[in-house]
Amino acid sequence: MRGAIVLTGLLLTGWLLAGTGCSLYDGFAWVEADRNLENSRALRLGMTKDEVIAIMGMPQQNEVYTKPDVWFYYVKPVWVDGLVTEDECMPLVFQDGKLIGWGNEYYARRRLTTFDGDRE
Numbered sequence: 001m002r003g004a005i006v007l008t009g010l011l012l013t014g015w016l017l018a019g020t021g022c023s024l025y026d027g028f029a030w031v032e033a034d035r036n037l038e039n040s041r042a043l044r045l046g047m048t049k050d051e052v053i054a055i056m057g058m059p060q061q062n063e064v065y066t067k068p069d070v071w072f073y074y075v076k077p078v079w080v081d082g083l084v085t086e087d088e089c090m091p092l093v094f095q096d097g098k099l100i101g102w103g104n105e106y107y108a109r110r111r112l113t114t115f116d117g118d119r120e
Contacts, residue, residue, distance in 0.1 A: 029077040036073040040090060040102065047099040052092060059092070060084055069094045070107065 059071035065086040072089035091107040
């Protein structure tokens with residue numbers, strides 16, 4: 001009898017953990033997005049990359065859309081699938097090592113007015 005209760009408890013625990021995997025990630029995604037949005041309020045034009053890292057932490061890395069002078073921070077979970085796409089991020093744009101603007105509107109305008117697309 002005792003073995004059946006322990007086995008049932010183990011199966012129930014395994015079922016609960018398996019069922020909450022996505023929601024645990026989902027919770028983390030929203031926490032990270034909220035934290036990045038909150039931290040972005042402290043950003044100021046002219047900040048150095050080191051100053052931005054001190055406020056925001058490290059940007060998304062190893063994504064196809066990352067560039068040395070455009071950093072992306074996760075701010076808007078659309079699909080909680082473990083992938084972080086460009087449209088779920090807030091871009092921060094640097095020039096000569098200084099922050100010159102951030103946000104999707106700024107980045108879109110900058111891309112339209114910059115002739116040297118490889119520079120960013």
